[in-house]
Amino acid sequence: MMPSENPREHAVVIEPRDEHNQLLVARTHPPAWKNPSAKPVYNMVAIGGGTAGIIAALGAAGLGAASALVEKHLLGGDCLNFGCVPSKALLASAQAAYDARHTAHLGVNLQGEVQVDFAAVMQRLRARRAAISEHDSAERFTKLGVDVHLGGAKFTSPETIEVGGQTLRFRRACIATGGRAAIPEIAGLRDVGYLTNETVFSLTELPQRLLVVGGGPIGCELAQAFARLGSRVTIVQRPDRLLPHDEPDASAIVAQQFANESIAVYTACEVARTSQQHGVIEVELKFAGGQAAGPQKIVVDKILIAAGRQPNVADLGLEVAGVKYTSRGIEVNDFLQTSNPKIYASGDVIGRQLFTHAADAMSRAVLQNAFFFGSKRLSQLVIPRCTYTDPEIASIGLTASQLSEKNIPFTSYREEITRNDRAAIEGDTQGFALVHCAKGTGKVLGATIVARNAGDMIGELSLLVTQKLPLGTLASVVHCYPTQIEMLKRLGDQFNKTRLTPSVAWLLKSILRWR
Numbered sequence: 001m002m003p004s005e006n007p008r009e010h011a012v013v014i015e016p017r018d019e020h021n022q023l024l025v026a027r028t029h030p031p032a033w034k035n036p037s038a039k040p041v042y043n044m045v046a047i048g049g050g051t052a053g054i055i056a057a058l059g060a061a062g063l064g065a066a067s068a069l070v071e072k073h074l075l076g077g078d079c080l081n082f083g084c085v086p087s088k089a090l091l092a093s094a095q096a097a098y099d100a101r102h103t104a105h106l107g108v109n110l111q112g113e114v115q116v117d118f119a120a121v122m123q124r125l126r127a128r129r130a131a132i133s134e135h136d137s138a139e140r141f142t143k144l145g146v147d148v149h150l151g152g153a154k155f156t157s158p159e160t161i162e163v164g165g166q167t168l169r170f171r172r173a174c175i176a177t178g179g180r181a182a183i184p185e186i187a188g189l190r191d192v193g194y195l196t197n198e199t200v201f202s203l204t205e206l207p208q209r210l211l212v213v214g215g216g217p218i219g220c221e222l223a224q225a226f227a228r229l230g231s232r233v234t235i236v237q238r239p240d241r242l243l244p245h246d247e248p249d250a251s252a253i254v255a256q257q258f259a260n261e262s263i264a265v266y267t268a269c270e271v272a273r274t275s276q277q278h279g280v281i282e283v284e285l286k287f288a289g290g291q292a293a294g295p296q297k298i299v300v301d302k303i304l305i306a307a308g309r310q311p312n313v314a315d316l317g318l319e320v321a322g323v324k325y326t327s328r329g330i331e332v333n334d335f336l337q338t339s340n341p342k343i344y345a346s347g348d349v350i351g352r353q354l355f356t357h358a359a360d361a362m363s364r365a366v367l368q369n370a371f372f373f374g375s376k377r378l379s380q381l382v383i384p385r386c387t388y389t390d391p392e393i394a395s396i397g398l399t400a401s402q403l404s405e406k407n408i409p410f411t412s413y414r415e416e417i418t419r420n421d422r423a424a425i426e427g428d429t430q431g432f433a434l435v436h437c438a439k440g441t442g443k444v445l446g447a448t449i450v451a452r453n454a455g456d457m458i459g460e461l462s463l464l465v466t467q468k469l470p471l472g473t474l475a476s477v478v479h480c481y482p483t484q485i486e487m488l489k490r491l492g493d494q495f496n497k498t499r500l501t502p503s504v505a506w507l508l509k510s511i512l513r514w515r
């Protein structure tokens with residue numbers, strides 16, 4: 001079949017249509033793009049141009065294989081366009097606004113109120129995103145040997161895909177179509193309208209009152225950012241605490257910080273219905289057990305839905321390809337193979353660890369398993385996590401309650417941030433580092449760090465877990481003074497002290513008597 005003759009049939013528009021968004025689209029979905037003629041057969045076709053698909057396609061091309069990448073919207077996927085990159089750009093401005101308001105404890109007094117120019121904040125976000133988009137451009141991938149096909153992909157058989165009027169035959173394929181915001185059933189929601197991660201970064205005016213539905217990572221990061229930029233923010237969270245997958249002490253610190261920043265948080269709560277009243281949105285709240293632990297009604301200007309994700313599995317022809325899936329995502333075995341052994345799946349679409357670095361790691365495993373008789377197992381990937389609230393919560397492995405549920409015996413080691421010199425110098429008072437080790441050993445089963453730069457610090461524990469090194473190893477690593485990461489060295493010391501059994505102590509004493 002011929003390549004798509006009408007290059008503009010899949011033109012994409014991102015609002016506002018300024019120079020930055022035009023550059024973004026020009027790189028990640030060029031309006032005049034003409035798909036290449038399909039090769040007779042591809043060694044790898046990656047469906048979805050987010051992190052998972054990019055790594056699969058680029059990795060295959062790097063090995064000299066015939067490789068294609070299919071994307072229906074913007075190359076770069078959620079991370080570049082509607083996720084990590086714009087959210088962290090927003091967080092950077094929000095942090096600056098917060099820091100500027102909190103200088104007095106450092107003896108620095110700024111005159112007057114801190115002014116946030118929201119339009120400028122969003123323009124900066126768009127400019128940063130457009131600058132980074134160079135890495136994810138159709139042009140770059142083509143230069144690196146990948147055939148970039150823009151358009152929606154659909155399986156037409158267990159070994160063919162149709163895109164832009166062409167058939168791509170493959171020996172191996174990787175489904176990497178990601179996910180999107182799950183929209184809860186709330187009466188009146190569609191009528192009053194709502195934002196998701198796909199539209200919130202297109203705002204040009206600050207919502208004066210913002211309701212965030214969902215208190216997971218997306219809800220917490222964006223709620224704090226908007227509050228710091230000047231919105232009055234309310235979070236409605238169905239579970240009884242924010243960030244329920246994290247250690248309770250970690251989410252309690254974030255909840256306390258949110259309270260300090262006047263963010264209203266209603267837990268064990270849902271939105272019953274919404275309606276438009278005189279140009280504003282009236283929101284009726286429903287508390288678990290019918291007990292009103294907050295107001296029955298609130299009034300807001302915008303609603304942001306951050307209530308979880310759902311995988312993009314519709315309209316892919318998965319049945320024709322023999323690929324099984326559920327509402328949670330595409331089913332894969334431990335080698336990331338679907339029920340069609342020629343087809344792998346990676347990233348958010350499998351519904352496991354919804355992180356960019358996880359998508360990257362999964363696709364590297366796919367490459368190894370698809371081309372090198374590999375045996376890289378999904379269950380063996382060590383994936384750290386970080387929620388970029390202030391303070392950040394970073395973690396790895398299992399929490400205390402997850403270990404208890406699995407009946408795994410463990411010992412915990414904990415270091416408070418208040419004992420850390422750097423934190424004391426800078427005035428950081430909320431945080432800790434907590435490590436759970438298999439009982440009687442230094443094997444790290446899980447860890448959580450709450451600190452300003454916890455996301456950077458967790459890397460050291462990731463290294464321990466990946467290399468199967470005991471916690472005590474950290475005691476022998478010299479860390480710079482004063483740094484917050486010294487908390488981890490102290491945890492190593494704590495662990496080593498537990499090895500000082502009475503008989504070892506007696507032996508030491510005896511040696512010292514003669515030295």
Ligand SMILES: Cc1cc2nc3c(=O)[nH]c(=O)nc-3n(C[C@H](O)[C@H](O)[C@H](O)COP(=O)(O)OP(=O)(O)OC[C@H]3O[C@@H](n4cnc5c(N)ncnc54)[C@H](O)[C@@H]3O)c2cc1C
Pocket residue numbers: 047048049050051052053070071072073074075076077078079080082083084085087088151152153154176177178179197218312315316346347348349353354355356357358359388
């Ligand atoms: C607001 C927000 C903030 C986030 N922040 C972070 C963070 O700080 N750190 C982090 O690690 N993770 C973060 N994430 C998660 C991260 O964005 C995702 O885990 C990551 O993007 C997953 O990559 P992926 O390739 O699996 O999917 P995606 O990035 O979603 O890419 C899938 C692509 O497939 C395309 N597609 C879908 N169907 C088809 C089809 N039929 N044909 C062709 N193409 C198709 C889509 O258009 C999309 O471009 C954040 C997410 C959100 C929403």
Ligand SMILES: NC(=O)c1ccc[n+]([C@@H]2O[C@H](COP(=O)([O-])OP(=O)(O)OC[C@H]3O[C@@H](n4cnc5c(N)ncnc54)[C@H](O)[C@@H]3O)[C@@H](O)[C@H]2O)c1
Pocket residue numbers: 184213214215216217218219221236237238239243244269270271306307308309353354355385386387388
């Ligand atoms: N820093 C990061 O790495 C980062 C940042 C953002 C997102 N992400 C990824 O994206 C994923 C999705 O994030 P998320 O925050 O949307 O999802 P989530 O599932 O982690 O959190 C959503 C929360 O909303 C609650 N909820 C669901 N329906 C509700 C309703 N009707 N009313 C009130 N509360 C409701 C859920 O119980 C849950 O606690 C995360 O799990 C994470 O993997 C990562």
